[in-house]
Ligand code: ADP
């Protein structure tokens with residue numbers, strides 16, 4: 001009793017409301033779901049937080065048979081299955097965290113046709129036993145989540161994903177749908193060819209948010225910097241993100257003292273308190289919610305006019321998602337990120353206690369957002385290009401860099417030459433910290449031992465201070481003139497860095513801590 005695609009779309013709208021309680025689709029969700037209902041292979045590229053899961057979850061409830069969802073991480077599977085069960089959906093996962101008995105129970109439920117969505121890791125799916133078992137099961141479709149893992153062009157290559165190409169041999173009748181947040185063309189092409197998708201519908205979401213104005217400020221007086229933003233948005237709704245629960249409590253109290261109605265939100269509060277505060281925010285009973293990143297999962301308030309990060313977010317992906325909660329209605333909104341080197345240290349401490357974070361590239365992601373903050377490059381451009389899309393506007397007119405709010409070094413080429421020569425003088429064998437010390441003329445034991453005080457570049461930037469030099473090195477790395485490699489993040493010159501030594505290039509270096517007054 002398979003419904004026709006038109007009826008099926010009506011059914012999808014119904015489950016959207018009844019199962020998830022959402023009123024409408026996010027951009028591209030409906031087109032992506034249509035491909036699933038039409039049983040046409042597809043690839044959907046949406047930014048993190050764009051709502052990819054719904055694109056396969058909702059239609060799976062409206063098609064006969066069981067959908068098989070390939071997911072790379074056990075923790076991700078469990079979260080999704082728990083969330084689905086909480087909505088009353090019969091979902092299950094099979095992975096190494098289950099006992100033999102639990103696996104048998106799931107298999108029995110599948111045989112009885114009771115499971116609509118089965119989450120499984122690729123290596124398990126590809127065992128002959130599993131494939132044979134699934135061949136006897138009516139399958140509605142395959143959904144490959146985090147599909148960029150199939151590509152070694154991506155940042156998260158997983159060889160096991162390569163095996164997924166045999167799905168088309170074993171299940172010629174079933175459509176295969178791939179989902180990722182990585183938009184670059186080589187990764188996209190790789191996904192299509194590796195999975196042998198046929199005549200696939202390719203849907204790529206827009207990663208830019210032109211109605212958002214981005215500002216990234218080095219922290220000096222954080223609370224005052226937060227208040228400045230709120231002051232520009234009197235009577236409007238906004239979110240202030242803090243790294244820790246303690247910071248949330250402290251900031252919320254301070255804001256209230258200064259006359260802003262602000263409520264806290266973090267995982268240490270009771271469910272009731274959290275729900276009350278979230279409801280108050282959604283109903284405009286308070287202006288500001290001060291939150292850890294726990295806030296925002298599944299809330300959709302369209303008139304958020306500003307998002308302030310009172311501390312650095314943990315990755316560019318998180319920043320895209322959290323700042324993206326501003327301006328959902330398409331109206332002008334402001335996103336301000338306040339950061340410091342201390343925030344990086346705080347995050348590293350938090351991540352140390354988390355082995356999964358260490359193996360999942362969390363430190364690299366943290367360095368990437370830090371570099372983005374530090375570098376005076378158009379914020380829209382930096383964000384969009386991070387997600388693999390080209391950005392062609394010369395001046396976005398919507399970020400602190402393009403609005404000319406950041407004071408730039410007057411002769412960045414000469415300054416860059418000094419830094420790059422120093423990297424060469426230490427034979428491209430040291431990291432940023434050491435190189436910066438040589439440039440400012442530190443008399444540290446190790447510098448003297450290595451004889452680096454004898455180099456022609458020793459003390460070349462002695463008037464500028466270690467922090468500034470470190471920042472410029474970050475900026476040159478972010479703009480591709482310097483590379484960092486290996487565990488010790490050893491600096492070396494890229495091709496464009498070598499050209500810059502001959503004054504060929506356009507580096508942008510900022511004056512530390514200085515903001516142009518407009
Ligand atoms: P992604 O996998 O693309 O990063 P998710 O599937 O996790 O994104 O969705 C991000 C958030 O958006 C989730 O909290 C989800 O519940 C919510 N969401 C998804 N689709 C909708 C929708 N149509 N309306 C409202 N909220 C949605």
Ligand code: ZN
Pocket residue numbers: 377378379380381395396397398399400401402403
């Ligand atoms: Zn810009």
